[in-house]
Amino acid sequence: MADNITRSVLLSGLCACGLLFYGCYSVGMFGPVFKNVWGTEIVEPEFYANPSAIEELIEIVIAAEDAGKRVRMTGSGHSPSDIAVTKEVLLYPPLLTGPLELDNSQLRNPNLPNIARVKSGTSLRDLNTYFEGIGMAFPNLGGWDEQTIAGAVMTATHGSGLDYGPIESTVLSMQVVSNGGEVLQIEPTQGITNPHRFSGFLPENPDIPVRLIQDDETFQAMKVSIGSMGIVYSYILQLEPAFWINENRTLTTWSNITSSDGFLTRLVEGRPLNPGGTEPDYYELQVNPYPTVQSPEHHSSQRSDYNVLLTQRWKSYSPLPVDRQRAVQGSEILQAIAVAFQPVVEGAINLAPQIASSTIDTALRTQVDDSYTNISHRVFNIGLINRTEVYAIEIAFTLDDIIPAMERQFELVASLKTRNIVQSAPVAIRFVKPSDAHIAMMEGRATAMMELINLQGLYGVDTYFQQHQQVMFTEFDSRPHWGLDLNYFQGEDMPRNVYPRWDDWRRLYNQFNAKGTFNGKVTDRLGISVADTVDNAKNHHVIN
Incomplete structure (x- = not known):
């Protein structure tokens, strides 16, 4: 009898959310099938729901926990890893969107500026x-903007510039549906909420109790928890006043930026980047890993070097003129051609691998621009080229390691080229301020992120x-991006070796995933799934 009730509750809870198919979902033989945009993860969950309100999240978590089932919330499907998926109860959030009421009277500082509360x-x-x-x-952003805020926070997604942390660094407070469907509000020890003014209930539904937890360790563990410590309902974010950006993109060489007085050397050594000029707020590199013969007008004699596109950006809180076009005339057309005719490009490179280097050089040269100005988020977004069907990984290095790591990459692509295995896109290098989140890739250290991209059909x-x-990962003290990863970590020893605070995170993970309700493929791969859920599912047989 109890088993039938549990099954009924779960089914009614999921049906109440609506079986709607969005984005990465399609209908399979037995129901909805989730496929990420990379095609690297395909699952047909037992139950799929599209919740639009916290009441539905609570009902689903309670029913799943009672039935011994796992619950995961996917995002927009832009991660190639298994981080967001399960074969049991899979939630998709296109209806869990938009701004939320923020009761400033409950804050320590009711006049705290530039904050907003939003659904996950x-x-x-x-x-x-x-x-x-x-x-x-946002004070900083990456080059793409289709991720959900929860997906970006949970995986420490980032922009570039050592004065700025990943997107999770903007989080001031988060509300999470946890064990038993309890709603928690997680903040630092001296969080923004005044505990003496805290109502203890959800602003949009005073019938739902909320427990306030203000604790640095819990907050640092929960922010970047790879979706495994509860289902996030909302965030309060610390933002900035709207600002504009002036962007400059110049073509240079690896030997230039790594010389004793070069841009990258200065950055690694903590020296001014533009002596006598205005320091950039944001900066990043795109590198052709294949050497190119440099023309005499740039050097006293011809020699091989690696071309680099250096991007520098300066922010302005005063409006700047908005440019209609970025980079040289026709660059957007070239991007559109690359996306529309990707199979043709892949076929040409497969037939003539030697053209890979010139293809990358063309990509760099068409982005050169002395000045491009726009509102901040339009500058951060790199545009249509994001639509290309590629595989990608991103690796976090200590700042001191980025030059030797990049030069090791030169050796590696040269070796692979002898086997006709080539790279078709520039290597992107971005820089991120240290994070206090236990398992953020930037935890405890200034970080250089290396993104490696390649067309899927090569x-x-x-x-x-x-x-x-x-x-x-074996030659450097590096860490894979939780979202841009091809499931490299296998077992718990691998993350423990590179994350000094792994065991602190693991202790809190066990506490906030007490019955294994928030296990998933990623926790199985890491060998940390709490066993109760699996055991309950085997014993109850409540859902077929």
């Missing part, structure tokens, strides 16, 4: 539009990534 499933793109309309902005693309993962 809202995309960065929609948030950018909303924030622009109310005169606010010969030997699997070998390309396997070789890079093996070399970069």
Whole structure:
């Protein structure tokens, strides 16, 4: 009898949310099938729900826990890893979006400026539009904006510039549906909420109790918890007043930026980047890993070097003129051609691997621009080229390691090229301020992120990534991006070796995943799944 009731509750809870198919979902033989945009993760969950309110999240978590089932919340499907998936109860958030009421009277500082409360499933793109309309902005962003805010926070997604942390650093407070469907509000020890003024209930539904936890360790563990410590309902974010950016992109060389007085050397050594000029707020590199013969006008004699596109950006809180076009005339057309005719490009490179280097050089040269100005989020977004069907991984290095790591990458692509296995896109290098989140890739150290991208249809693309993962993770003290990863970590020893606070995170993970309700493929792979859920599912047989 109890088993039938449990099954009924779970089914009614999921049906109440609506079986709606969005984005990465399609209908399989037995129900909805989730496939990420990379095609690397495909699952047909037992139950799929599209919740629109916290009441539904609570009901689903309670029913799943009673039935011994796992619950995961996916995002926009932009992670190639298994971080967001389960074969049991899978939630998708396109209805869990938009701004929420924020009761400033409950804050320590009721006049705290530039803050907003938003639902966890809202995309960065929609948030950018909303924030622009109310005169606010994220302090920094990556090059793509279709991720959900929860997906970006949970995986420590980032922009570039050592004065700025990953997106999780903007989180002031978060509300999470936890064990038993309890709603928790998690903040630092001296969080923004005044505990003496805290109502103890959800602003949009005073019938739902909320327990306030103000504790640094819990907050640091929960922010970047790879979706395994509860289902996030909302965030309060610390933003900035709206600002504009002037962007400069110049073509240079690896030997230039790594010389004793070069840009990258100065950055690594903590010296001014533009002596006598204005220091950039944001900066990043794109590198062609294949050497190119440099023309005499740049050097006293011809020699091989690696071309580099150096991007520098300066922010302005005063409006700047908005440019209609970025980079040289026709660059957007070239991007559109690359996306529309990707199979043709892949076929040409497979037939003539030697053209890979010139293809990358063309990509760098068409982005050169002395000045491009726009509202901040439009500059951060790199545009249509994001639509290309690629595989990608991103690796976090200590700042001191980025030059030797990049030069090791030169050696690796040269070796692979002898086997006709080539790279088709520039290597992107971005820089991120240290994070206090236990398992953020930037935890405890200034970080250089290396992103490796390759077209999906190229010969030997699997070998390309396997070789890079093996070399970069064994020869350097590096960490894989939780979202941009091809499931490299296997077992718990691997993350423990590179995250000094792993065991602190693990203790809190066990506490906030007490019955294994928030296990998933990623926790199985890491060998940390709490066993109760699996055991309960085997014993109860409540859902077939």
